[in-house]
Amino acid sequence: MAFKGREWEPTEGGFHKLKFLLLAHLNLEHWRADSFHFPSLQHLVMKGVLRLKEIPCGIGEIPTLQLIELHNVDGSLVASVKEMQEEQQDLGNEGLKVLIHK
Numbered sequence: 071m072a073f074k075g076r077e078w079e080p081t082e083g084g085f086h087k088l089k090f091l092l093l094a095h096l097n098l099e100h101w102r103a104d105s106f107h108f109p110s111l112q113h114l115v116m117k118g119v120l121r122l123k124e125i126p127c128g129i130g131e132i133p134t135l136q137l138i139e140l141h142n143v144d145g146s147l148v149a150s151v152k153e154m155q156e157e158q159q160d161l162g163n164e165g166l167k168v169l170i171h172k
Contacts, residue, residue: 076100076121080107089134093119104128117141124150130158130166141171 076099084107085091091108094117103126111132116122116139123146129135138151148170155168 077102079103084108086110089113091115092117095119096122098122101126105131105133108132109134111135113137113139115139115141116143116147119143119147122147125154127154127157130154135166137167137169139169139171 076097078098078100079102087110088108089110089112091111091113092115094115096119098119099121101122105128108129109132111129112134113136114129118141120143123144125138125147138155140148140151151168155166158166
């Protein structure tokens with residue numbers, strides 16, 4: 071387990087080789103991260119993370135990120151991810167896909 075509790079700020083070394091990240095059924099409320107914490111991330115899945123209201127903006131800046139899946143999350147988190155996707159599209163990154171499952 072990478073963290074426990076309501077806040078997660080990855081350590082300085084980050085997760086340099088991590089390609090898939092699943093955050094499921096957590097009490098996570100505050101997630102502070104940047105692209106340098108997860109430079110190889112390709113697929114992010116969030117399931118039942120009901121207290122988190124927004125995704126860190128730096129996650130959208132990960133050049134390898136291809137897919138974000140949201141399952142049973144707060145509407146604010148959905149809006150945050152959609153906004154991040156739009157910002158990336160405005161910057162020319164058309165490769166980021168977002169799937170929302172209810």
